[in-house]
Amino acid sequence: GQNIDQPTEMTATEGAIVQINCTYQTSGFNGLFWYQQHAGEAPTFLSYNVLDGLEEKGRFSSFLSRSKGYSYLLLKELQMKDSASYLCAVRDSNYQLIWGAGTKLIIKP
Amino acid sequence: ETGVTQTPRHLVMGMTNKKSLKCEQHLGHNAMYWYKQSAKKPLELMFVYSLEERVENNSVPSRFSPECPNSSHLFLHLHTLQPEDSALYLCASSQDLLRDSGTDTQYFGPGTRLTVL
Numbered sequence: 001g002q003n004i005d006q007p008t009e010m011t012a013t014e015g016a017i018v019q020i021n022c023t024y025q026t027s028g029f030n031g032l033f034w035y036q037q038h039a040g041e042a043p044t045f046l047s048y049n050v051l052d053g054l055e056e057k058g059r060f061s062s063f064l065s066r067s068k069g070y071s072y073l074l075l076k077e078l079q080m081k082d083s084a085s086y087l088c089a090v091r092d093s094n095y096q097l098i099w100g101a102g103t104k105l106i107i108k109p
Numbered sequence: 110e111t112g113v114t115q116t117p118r119h120l121v122m123g124m125t126n127k128k129s130l131k132c133e134q135h136l137g138h139n140a141m142y143w144y145k146q147s148a149k150k151p152l153e154l155m156f157v158y159s160l161e162e163r164v165e166n167n168s169v170p171s172r173f174s175p176e177c178p179n180s181s182h183l184f185l186h187l188h189t190l191q192p193e194d195s196a197l198y199l200c201a202s203s204q205d206l207l208r209d210s211g212t213d214t215q216y217f218g219p220g221t222r223l224t225v226l
Contacts, residue, residue, distance in 0.1 A: 040219070042199070042216075042218055043217045048214065087152070097152075099151040100151055101149055101150055101151045102149075
């Protein structure tokens with residue numbers, strides 16, 4: 001079966017760096033997405049990786065290794081507003097999006 | 110501001126009620142989606158519409174009935190629901206079906222929090 005694994009919850013300190021991991025086993029691969037979802041709000045697009053390597057976008061970066069079935073989202077200079085759930089999703093060979101259950105990130109002062 | 114709106118934001122209904130969820134996208138997109146989001150579980154894709162035609166129905170019980178009268182509006186009609194149907198129902202849109210696009214992403218609405226008593 002197809003599966004996306006990410007930690008259920010993580011805690012980090014304001015101003016620090018945190019890395020949220022995502023591992024996947026899917027039927028084929030056509031890209032990996034990261035979304036941010038604040039409590040009670042819509043998921044919003046953060047990043048897209050289809051080739052191996054690091055994509056940087058301001059304080060957020062996303063890394064992909066297709067051979068390892070692995071990605072991470074790196075958040076730098078954490079702010080209180082970064083407290084949210086972070087969803088990893090993989091597009092498989094049928095272009096279906098397979099979603100992880102999300103990682104709830106708690107930022108402490 | 111995502112350009113996708115959903116009403117109502119909260120809904121409480123009994124198992125014998127009939128209600129409808131509404132989604133509207135103001136982005137000129139051609140594809141629309143209904144998802145179910147339960148606590149600590151992955152998003153579950155329920156229905157996919159492309160240019161008002163249903164292209165996917167992921168084994169969803171018949172007590173959920175979608176309707177897409179035009180490319181900007183999507184409804185989810187609910188009847189005879191069960192308590193386990195309580196969840197956040199998210200609507201999303203994308204320019205085209207994901208299988209027809211490269212880096213295209215989905216834009217989500219804020220969801221309707223449904224509670225079935």
